[in-house]
Amino acid sequence: MxxxxxxxxxxxxxxxxxxxxxxxxxxxxxPEVVARAISDTLVSSIANRGVMTRAERNADEVVRGFRAAMADLLGADPGGIVFGRSMTQLTFDIGRALAKTWSPGDEVVVSRLDHDANVRPWVITAENAGATVRWIDFDPETTELRPEHVAEQLSERTRLVAVTGASNLIGTRPDLPAIAELVHGVGALLYVDGVHLAAHAGIDVAALGADFFVCSPYKFFGPHCGVLAASPALLQTLHPDKLLPATEDVPERFELGTLPYELMAGTTAVVDFIADLGRIAGSDSTGGDRRQRVxxxxxxxxxxxxxxxxxxxxxxxxxxxxxxxxxxxxxxxxxxxxxxxxxxxxxxxxxxxxxxxxxxxxxxxxxxxxxxxxxxxxxxxxxxxxxxxxxxxxxxxxxxxxxxxxx
Incomplete structure (x- = not known):
């Protein structure tokens, strides 16, 4: 190619x-096209989301465009795309919401391979809920984290397993589908840190078996923010702390305060840029819809x-x-x-x-x-x-x- x-x-x-x-x-x-999208949004006619004025509709279009773009990038449902300040912030927020359903004796599993943003939020949240933290090791000689390493830490009390899609330190890519099968086999949820992986591989959240998949657009040419993908049905079961007048709609219930429309527009531009990379680079595979081109x-x-x-x-x-x-x-x-x-x-x-x-x-x-x-x-x-x-x-x-x- x-x-x-x-x-x-x-x-x-x-x-x-x-x-x-x-x-x-x-x-x-x-890239220039991403910076231009951010700038154009900041100086455009824009207001809080709504349908009455052109400025309100512009904001709504930005948000909808962002969700559709990230869904195309990740092979996810646009209704389950959540904007966040960072992957770390999103992980803390989801952890606090999930912990409301945990009890003393429940178990949360984290890995020795992961960036601390997919470790410490779970350790802190589990401790606050009285849950037990269990650790997945990896082989320091081969730097492999194998499914059997995960299986050793699972039990009927496992509620969540947090593991990386790819190590930001050494690049190791665990076998996520095999891990997901084990995790789901004990009735637990799989939370995948895809920050490093999403910059180097095409992502299909469902195929990976991730219940939650988080990434950071600034690792793949975009603005500094975080994005979480999950099924809308799963997000419906979670109730994060929020202001009383704030909507209960999913995914908006997880997005506190007025959204930064310029960053969302920049993220949409990133996905369009990635979809266009094949054409820019002269690849033969340049047809199809945005998802196929990505x-x-x-x-x-x-x-x-x-x-x-x-x-x-x-x-x-x-x-x-x-x-x-x-x-x-x-x-x-x-x-x-x-x-x-x-x-x-x-x-x-x-x-x-x-x-x-x-x-x-x-x-x-x-x-x-x-x-x-x-x-x-x-x-x-x-x-x-x-x-x-x-x-x-x-x-x-x-x-x-x-x-x-x-x-």
């Missing part, structure tokens, strides 16, 4: 500054990113002072390295001097970093690929690491 990366890069004004960006897992660059674009993105990942990984395998911690058989194009003779932070600073952005940290992945024995201060050097990375970016990264390590 062809992928004209130069045509893709031309959509991102920030790339003209000349930096090589390998920090996509922390937040991607933004999936075709993500297939093209996957092939492009994987080719760059293989090149980086094979070259750095020759650098005997560097250890790769991203080892799972199925993973995103996200590589985490440590160094035998220096802290990862030193490599981060060295590369930054060369205008190569590859940060070193534990990246809020507190549990997996500890399980892998990474130092709290510097963690590892994370190299994360995005659709706008090209071979010249990789050249600069590899040349910089060769100079640093003496290879």
């Amino acid at each position: 062809s992928f004209d990366v130069a045509a893709v890069r031309a959509q991102f004004p920030s790339l003209a500054a000349g930096a090589a960006y390998f920090d996509g897992p922390g937040g991607s660059q933004t 999936l075709a674009s993500m297939d093209a993105v996957h092939e492009h990113e994987e080719a760059l990942r293989r090149r980086i990984e094979s070259t750095l395998a020759e650098f005997d002072s560097m250890t790769l911690h991203s080892r799972a058989g199925r993973r995103t194009p996200t590589l985490l390295y440590t160094f035998a003779d220096r802290p990862a932070g030193e490599a981060y600073r060295f590369l930054a001097e060369l205008d190569v952005n590859a940060p070193a940290s534990t990246f809020y992945a507190y549990e997996p970093a500890r399980r892998l024995g990474l130092p709290d201060e510097d963690g590892g050097l994370r190299i994360g690929l995005a659709p706008y990375n090209d071979d010249s970016d990789v050249d600069r990264l590899l040349d910089g690491l060769a100079k640093l390590t003496g290879h």
Whole structure:
């Protein structure tokens, strides 16, 4: 499948500054069309949602467009798309609503592979409800989290299992459909952190088996916000705290206060941009409705990113002072390295001097970093690929690491 990366890069004004960006897992660059959608919405005739005035109708159209777009991106029901300030905020909110149905002795299961945003909210919420927290481990040698690891922690008292779709630290992608079958087999709900996964794969929430799927548009070219997808029927069973006059309608009952229409419009523009990536990049698969074009674009993105990942990984395998911690058989194009003779932070600073952005940290992945024995201060050097990375970016990264390590 062809992928004209130069045509893709031309959509991102920030790339003209000349930096090589390998920090996509922390937040991607933004295309011009998304920034323009945000700006146009802010200066348009707009008001609180309604049907009486043009401004009210404009706001309503923005909200409906946002829900339809995210439903197309995730293969979800527009009536179950919830806007949030962030994935973390959404997880805390859903956790508090679910906890109203929990009792002492109930169990909530979290994983050692996850970003803390899919761990600590559940730990805190469970403790407040008197529920027990159980932990899914992963194999630190292979960095695999297997279904049997999940099965070991399930019981008839399990109420919810929270697991990542892909590790933001090392890229591991657990087998979500197999995990979902186990979780649903004991009558529990599956809450999936899809923040890192949604940037690198086509998503079908139902096929994954996720009862709740959360992601962050700013990881795939969009504005800083969070989105949750669930079935409207499931959301109907939850009753979050809200103001007395606020609507009981789903999904609005979960969205407190006036919505930021500009961010919702920017998110819609992101989905349209992703759907158009196949055409921009010259892929043969450019037909169909928006959902079909999204999936075709993500297939093209996957092939492009994987080719760059293989090149980086094979070259750095020759650098005997560097250890790769991203080892799972199925993973995103996200590589985490440590160094035998220096802290990862030193490599981060060295590369930054060369205008190569590859940060070193534990990246809020507190549990997996500890399980892998990474130092709290510097963690590892994370190299994360995005659709706008090209071979010249990789050249600069590899040349910089060769100079640093003496290879």
